Amino acid sequence: MPKFIADSMLGKLSKWLRIIGYDTLYFRKIEPKSIAKISNSEKRIILTRNSHLSELQPYKLVYINSTNIDEQLKQIISEFKIDTKSRLFSICTLCNTKVKKIKKEEVKDKVPSYIFKNNSSFYICQKCQKIYWQGSHYHNSIRKINELVI
Numbered sequence: 001m002p003k004f005i006a007d008s009m010l011g012k013l014s015k016w017l018r019i020i021g022y023d024t025l026y027f028r029k030i031e032p033k034s035i036a037k038i039s040n041s042e043k044r045i046i047l048t049r050n051s052h053l054s055e056l057q058p059y060k061l062v063y064i065n066s067t068n069i070d071e072q073l074k075q076i077i078s079e080f081k082i083d084t085k086s087r088l089f090s091i092c093t094l095c096n097t098k099v100k101k102i103k104k105e106e107v108k109d110k111v112p113s114y115i116f117k118n119n120s121s122f123y124i125c126q127k128c129q130k131i132y133w134q135g136s137h138y139h140n141s142i143r144k145i146n147e148l149v150i
């Protein structure tokens with residue numbers, strides 16, 4: 001399963017790769033040298049709009065052709081035969097850490113009461129403690145991904 005590190009121009013793409021469950025590092029500010037270094041030490045594929053990064057001899061690099069998020073996602077999904085279904089929402093979109101299922105009772109005071117009332121399954125990020133549930137954002141994300149892979 002490929003792991004990625006995206007350059008600072010690809011924040012949206014990073015977020016979407018996390019939504020479909022692929023380990024993707026992203027930093028708002030990072031030196032090209034550091035990206036190449038992490039790529040080599042963690043065997044991460046660099047996703048970039050900057051073709052000069054290949055001169056730093058990273059582990060592997062993929063040049064992202066489009067500035068459009070849908071096109072970017074399509075490129076990665078087809079190039080790496082990404083499985084867009086089985087790992088969906090398994091990674092925290094904020095910090096790239098695995099989320100785990102949490103008992104409903106445990107989130108009672110941590111989410112708005114209407115969210116608590118209307119949902120049965122909750123997940124929590126093991127690092128930043130962000131809580132996830134299958135709300136409208138969840139369903140919109142699935143719809144978007146399904147549109148992309150057709």
Ligand SMILES: [Zn+2]
Nearest residue numbers: 092095125128
């Ligand atoms: Zn997190």
